[in-house]
Amino acid sequence: MRIINLWFGLLGLRSSKMRSALTTLGIIIGIGAVIIVVSLGSGLRRYTEKQLEDMSSGIVEARAMEVYGPPMMMESRVVVSDKAMLEGMGPMGPTIQNPLDDTDVEALRRLATKVNGVAPIYETWAQAIYQGEYAPTGQIMGVTDDFLHVYKRELLHGRFISDYDEHIAAPVLVIDEQLSKQIFGAGVNPVGEVIRIAGQALAQNYTIVGVLSSPGDSWTRTSGTLLIPLRTAHLRLAQPGSPKINMLAMRVDSRDTDEREYAVAQIATILRARRGTTPGAPESFNVWDTLAWSEQQTQIIQIITLVLSLIAGISLIVGSIGLMNIMLVGVSERTAEIGVRRAMGARRGDILGQFLAEAVLLSLLGGLLGLGLGVAGSQLASNLIEQLKGMVSVTPDIVIIAVGISSVVGILAGLYPAWHAALLQPTEALRHA
Secondary structure, X not given: OOHHHHHHHHHHHHHXXXXXXXXXXXXXXXXXXXXXXXXXXXHHHHHHHHHHHHHHOOEEEEEEOEXXXXXXXXXXXXXXXXXXXXXXXXXXXXXXXXXEOHHHHHHHHHHOOOOOOEEEEEEEEOEEEEOOEEXXXXXXXXXXXXXXXXXXXXXXXXXXXXXXXXXXXXXXXXXXXXXXXXXXXXXXXXXXXXXXXXXXXXXXEEEEEEEEOOOOOOOOOOOOEEEEEHHHHHHHOOOOOOOOEOEEEEEOOOOOHHHHHHHHHHHHHHHHHHHOOOOOOOOOEEEEEHHHHHHHHHHHHHHHHHHHHHHHHHHHHHHHHHHHHHHHHHHHHOHHHHHHHHHOOOOHHHHHHHHHHHHHHHHHHHHHHHHHHHHHHHHHHHHHOHHHOOOOOOOHHHHHHHHHHHHHHHHHHHHHHHHHHHOOOXXXXXXXX
């Protein structure tokens, strides 16, 4: 495209300022809407990933399967009393045929090369009481000192459960910062306070030795949970005959999907070998990667963002149609100009370049103004939405996409009007003028 054609294009835009401004308005709104939607969608995805990461810590969990029904008891001819049935321990209650135990923990620590830490956990429920009032929690987790490393948690006050606490089954507990605020109030260090836990029909005193720091406002594995030594939970709170461990939490540092799938397969293989499970036989445990669910949620957000972007892109289509119409009107109004230029020796390519330059310049101008609108709108929206503060940003790829889309829209919308103008014969153009 010659410089003279670009100059004529600028003169054409200058001669009809209002028409040019109205033409770019659709492009501005379309580009701005797309940038705002994509930026907010990216911010929402980052916020969701952070929340899910804080919630799960990328842990791989293994649980023994619960079996319902009477088959095992029928085979062993065990007679269960009515009282036991009412307490959920009868034939129709859940039972674990092959529970997890310490040997599983040791086997995974020695053989699972992709695992960086194994934390055995016993989960149960019991009523917690502080100063004669029920505490807003009933969830109890029996853990070892491995829990702190596996879940990557930090202490706000005091200390965590030690090997000595585990060895003597000490009546000590660690609580979460959020639960501490609910029970004792904000800014209070509750270390040394005593909470009574009613287990096995007997309320016992437990001394708080530590408080875990909460990662922002995210829900975590310990939110509203009382952590006590694993052996303490088994001796003081577990029902007779219940397994000592009902979950294994394993830390897998890699965030690569293939490596995590390999880690899950490795864990399952070790547990199958430990139980002598033959190929094709049903497994007596479940292995679940918590980040797999996180990836599904992220994909859903990406799909929603894509759909909203397509909807916002409709305004771009409308704007391009408007640009084409305006350019066609401009060709009709400037027939005399085209005839004069052709009579003075301008070629069809020059006329084509002139009107195509006008369309591209209008689109680029609309794209730049739309980019400014998108940046300002994204920042305003992120400031108004508390959860997205610091999460929304207009990245260079979004800028490139915005400029590229505006250029393509200008070329496509201006191509037909420019070609129509180039086909006008000089004599016919002058006669119609």
